[in-house]
Amino acid sequence: MSPRSRLEDVLVPYEDAIVALGRDGDMVEYPDDVPADRIVGTIGRAGDFDGAFRLRNRALQQRWDAVAEAMAHPRAPVPRVDLIRLGEMYFVVDGHHRVSVARTRGHLVVPARVRRVCTVAYAMACLRAAHLPSKAAEREFLLRVPLPDQVRTDLWLDRAADWMRLADAAEAWGFREALRGEPGLDRPTLATRWWEHEVAPLVEHLRAAGVGVGLRDVQLYAAATAVRDGRGTGEWPCGLTG
Template sequence: MVSSSGSPRVDAESDFMRARRHQVLSALAARLRNDTEDTVQSMSFDEVVDALGRRSEHYVGHKVIPLDAIVGSVDKARDFDRRFRPTSTVNRQRWERLARASRTGEVIPPIDVYQIGEYYFVRDGHHRVSVARSLGVELIEARVTAIETFLSPVGIDARASLELKFWRRLMLQRVPFTGEARASVAVDRPSDYGRIAEAVEAWATRTMHAEHAYMDPETMAARWYAEEFQPVVQMIEEAGVRGDDERPAEAYLRVAEERYRLIREHEWNAEVIKAVAGKGRKKR
């Protein structure tokens, strides 16, 4: 429970200093852990939308939302940390005015937020969120606009995750995998998604040239997965050349590139796999 001295002004000043002290200690602890501060730094709405891809938006209306679900900002990500503690004293007077108003029971207007999945990003009302969290409030009234994204908004807590999402989105826009293929063609290194897209498009170019027929992106994605990816991954598994903890798509890329380096061919057969296997299994 937040303590009270009986003076709203004094209490508001104490509230601000407590919030700043906790923010400074959290940032220091992150540096001592050699952390990138993803766990303490507020998330940027623009970075998240850029990574996931924006499809549409619609106004949801007034809702009461949990303060713990507010993780970022539209334009003030550097002014507050992940728990909306102020990162400087620049707007201290404004913060303390809101704290005094909250402590004396004044009506505080709703904030404005964007919703992406289970996450909320503040458009207007950063100081209201900061003060509410400092005072131990759990819920806040908000005007909510929902954003629909190309990729599912899960696992986006860290900037490294956003980079991976960004490159995966670019790949899926070039190669529109669906269903099982969409789930199976996944990698851990962002740059590998670009390599996969290039491999699929190169395969489609060779196939269209051989068949003298055009292949649209949806057909390209489905046929490559069924005619190239699945058979090759099965051959890799049977030959025992998949690395420890290596994803199927990562194994495919490694073996396909090693195959072309060794024999300058795009065909797949037992001899090819045997030649690649002779180079040793990749350890991770």
């Protein structure tokens, strides 16, 4: 098994995720029935369950069996599990065994109490431990180029280095705009203008030509500018053709 495959087969540690994504404030706690497949992380129990919440620590088998029996024949309502939400991901604070039993039995939702934590970089449902270095680089990019929230939710690049090149490109664009007579703009305004006047038109042009099917806007823009600036192979990368 490759190192990346091993990382995808473990629960995402909350502590690692929040460092990579960047904490940006909390929201209120609320009850919710959470999609079971969105519960992909943990606080402090990464060694006890695998990435699908199957039991790994056999010393806990007796406890798991007791929870499974209690959930199958409840004498009282089963308490909601406690979760923290980052974007589209959920991390178990309390109730790991209940989540494991629910996932094993194919439950589609898990009753929970949820506390949402906002982050600088957005956590998509597909995010796993293997992706955290790239998300950490995305967080650094967003501190330099603070794009609006509606753009952040669809950002994804596989390689951390691509985020740094993208930040350099955005700041260079902002410098050129200042030379054209737009001095003194704050970073959020420049970031929004860069996306609207530089990224979006190029992406729209490429998509109209049938290029970049299946890629997110930021992936298409990064690949196109790499080819334009001579950092690519001179050909469109795999997946960048119509």
